[in-house]
Amino acid sequence: MFAKGFDLKPVLRTAVFVAVGVALSACAATYRKHGYVPSPDQLAEVVPGIDTRDSVAETIGVPSSTGVLNDSGYYYVATRFRHYGAAAPKPVSRDLVAISFDSAGVVQGIQRYNLEDGKVVPLERRVTSSSVQDSTFLRQLLGNLGNFSPDQFIGDN
Numbered sequence: 001m002f003a004k005g006f007d008l009k010p011v012l013r014t015a016v017f018v019a020v021g022v023a024l025s026a027c028a029a030t031y032r033k034h035g036y037v038p039s040p041d042q043l044a045e046v047v048p049g050i051d052t053r054d055s056v057a058e059t060i061g062v063p064s065s066t067g068v069l070n071d072s073g074y075y076y077v078a079t080r081f082r083h084y085g086a087a088a089p090k091p092v093s094r095d096l097v098a099i100s101f102d103s104a105g106v107v108q109g110i111q112r113y114n115l116e117d118g119k120v121v122p123l124e125r126r127v128t129s130s131s132v133q134d135s136t137f138l139r140q141l142l143g144n145l146g147n148f149s150p151d152q153f154i155g156d157n
Contacts, residue, residue, distance in 0.1 A: 009060060027085045035064055035078035037095045043110055051107045056099060063099075075101040109137065 038060040045059050056074060057063075063074035076097040081089040092113040100108045 029084045031080055031083050031088075031092065033078060033080050035076070035099050036061065037076045037078040043097065043112075045109060046110060048107045048109055053101060053105045056107060073098050074100075131142055 023136045039042070042060045046056055051059070052076070060076075064077045065075045076099075078090050078095045080093045083089045092115075097112040098111045098113070102108050
């Protein structure tokens with residue numbers, strides 16, 4: 001099959017080294033950035049006491065999220081995640097810019113936070129169970145077969 005004097009060991013050794021190299025390079029960390037935080041130059045254009053909600057949105061863009069209440073602020077959040085193999089992504093850095101407004105909608109203050117400033121907040125997913133059951137027509141029909149009593153058939157004339 002092979003020519004005389006052809007040695008298969010160096011070819012197999014090279015193939016194994018290439019396969020190991022490809023496998024190791026597949027485990028390299030990749031980084032992804034989610035969100036948007038305005039640059040310090042853009043934030044310098046926002047003047048507390050003068051700018052309003054609309055002027056802030058025009059100057060630095062629409063925020064990632066806003067506060068729950070009408071008088072609360074704008075929040076710009078950017079997070080950089082590290083993806084490593086099959087492991088869950090981990091946040092490497094997080095920047096948050098909070099712009100607070102007074103009741104008239106005028107900028108009160110601008111705060112900047114990062115991942116080291118924050119606390120880990122455990123989220124709980126509590127779901128209220130509903131009493132509504134998923135019943136098809138056939139299930140309802142068959143479920144009612146035993147739900148009758150003899151007095152339903154006796155007529156009071």
